[in-house]
Amino acid sequence: MTDSEHAIASPTFVFTGYTGTIMTLKIGSMTLKSRVYVPPMAGVTDIVFRDIVRQVDKECMLSTEMVSSRALMNRPECRIMDLSDDERPIGIQIFGHEPDVMASAARMAEAKGADFVDINMGCPVPKITKGKDGCALMREPELAKEIVETVRASISIPLSVKFRLGWDDDSRNAVEFGEMLEGAGACAVTVHGRTRQQLYSGKADWSWIAKVKQALSIPVFGNGDVFEPEDAIKLLEVTGCDGVAVARGTLGNPWLIARITKYLETGKLDDAPEEVDKLMVAYSHCLGLINYKGARVGANESRRHMTHYTKGIVGSAPYRARLTQIANADDAAVILAELAEMVAGTDGKRRFLLHVEQANLQQGEHPRKWNGNSESSVETPVDGRALSPVAVP
Numbered sequence: 001m002t003d004s005e006h007a008i009a010s011p012t013f014v015f016t017g018y019t020g021t022i023m024t025l026k027i028g029s030m031t032l033k034s035r036v037y038v039p040p041m042a043g044v045t046d047i048v049f050r051d052i053v054r055q056v057d058k059e060c061m062l063s064t065e066m067v068s069s070r071a072l073m074n075r076p077e078c079r080i081m082d083l084s085d086d087e088r089p090i091g092i093q094i095f096g097h098e099p100d101v102m103a104s105a106a107r108m109a110e111a112k113g114a115d116f117v118d119i120n121m122g123c124p125v126p127k128i129t130k131g132k133d134g135c136a137l138m139r140e141p142e143l144a145k146e147i148v149e150t151v152r153a154s155i156s157i158p159l160s161v162k163f164r165l166g167w168d169d170d171s172r173n174a175v176e177f178g179e180m181l182e183g184a185g186a187c188a189v190t191v192h193g194r195t196r197q198q199l200y201s202g203k204a205d206w207s208w209i210a211k212v213k214q215a216l217s218i219p220v221f222g223n224g225d226v227f228e229p230e231d232a233i234k235l236l237e238v239t240g241c242d243g244v245a246v247a248r249g250t251l252g253n254p255w256l257i258a259r260i261t262k263y264l265e266t267g268k269l270d271d272a273p274e275e276v277d278k279l280m281v282a283y284s285h286c287l288g289l290i291n292y293k294g295a296r297v298g299a300n301e302s303r304r305h306m307t308h309y310t311k312g313i314v315g316s317a318p319y320r321a322r323l324t325q326i327a328n329a330d331d332a333a334v335i336l337a338e339l340a341e342m343v344a345g346t347d348g349k350r351r352f353l354l355h356v357e358q359a360n361l362q363q364g365e366h367p368r369k370w371n372g373n374s375e376s377s378v379e380t381p382v383d384g385r386a387l388s389p390v391a392v393p
């Protein structure tokens with residue numbers, strides 16, 4: 001065992017049926033080779049972000065950002081549902097509370113080529129819950145049931161549901177809610193171990209996720225507070241879940257997914273990437289967003305991502321402050337190159353600039369299918385920044 005490889009910390013960890021090879025997991029008719037899931041994050045899990053994740057992990061399950069079923073009725077061409085072939089398995093998440101509208105949206109997701117449809121019953125944001133959408137459906141189990149039954153009957157791909165422990169501590173109904181969803185036809189569920197009232201405060205309560213897992217026969221993905229590979233192992237151990245969903249931990253850190261996958265498969269823990277490698281991917285992410293969403297929106301959105309990529313690099317604060325002002329990819333390249341030099345000398349800067357050259361060339365020679373789209377066609381259903389604290393612990 002090298003310094004960079006450590007045995008799984010807990011000797012009590014037993015991954016049911018674990019054989020040392022990649023185990024498959026079935027969700028309805030869909031067979032997964034990975035137990036790691038990057039769940040929806042509005043304002044984050046767009047096609048550019050997912051492409052970055054897919055470059056480091058070939059098998060994890062992915063999802064789009066949530067999309068409003070009602071909005072889709074008026075704007076069926078909504079680009080949140082854009083998928084690319086190399087990102088499978090991928091789900092489209094829809095939200096809403098009108099069973100027929102949700103069924104129509106789910107059919108549209110299926111027609112778009114989604115491998116599964118996910119229904120959002122966990123979003124805590126008042127803008128969403130003040131109707132009966134998102135986590136508000138946990139207070140309307142009859143309506144939630146009707147939605148699942150209606151959607152289930154309308155599509156032939158698997159259906160999953162994502163929810164929380166309940167509305168508040170006095171009404172933790174995740175177990176009964178999960179049982180109801182399974183009975184109504186859900187093929188899998190993802191459970192975030194917090195209540196709606198908690199939003200993102202406190203700690204995710206994995207013991208409650210365990211209760212849901214115990215009660216259900218369909219696959220359960222446990223979710224909440226996984227920021228290191230060891231956290232993922234622990235969550236699986238404590239909850240007995242079939243898979244783990246990792247959201248905020250991937251911000252500026254898509255490598256986390258690959259490191260979890262490897263840890264699960266081999267018990268070996270890869271080192272975190274070098275700082276210069278992080279800066280290279282930060283640049284690619286920025287370039288991809290600008291190409292996909294246009295200079296204004298792309299540069300604006302990439303500022304947040306670059307904050308995440310550079311967080312934790314000693315002495316990076318002044319550079320980060322400048323990154324929050326960038327107007328285009330060239331601005332980002334200049335600042336990131338200086339940062340690369342600060343962390344790894346002239347060689348670091350040279351490696352970074354070589355990457356910039358290659359990334360720019362690649363975009364020119366092999367533009368992704370999203371190249372050339374005007375930013376005016378981009379629509380996000382809710383403001384991701386208003387949704388939740390994008391906290392890096």
Ligand SMILES: Cc1cc2nc3c(=O)[nH]c(=O)nc-3n(C[C@H](O)[C@H](O)[C@H](O)COP(=O)(O)O)c2cc1C
Pocket residue numbers: 039040041042043044065066093120121122123162192223224225226245246247248249384385387388389390391
């Ligand atoms: C910026 C942001 C946007 C999110 N958007 C969605 C969403 O669109 N749909 C959803 O079901 N959950 C959404 N979530 C919740 C996450 O999928 C996840 O349940 C939550 O962050 C807890 O997992 P974590 O501790 O791994 O981050 C969002 C979370 C964040 C931080």
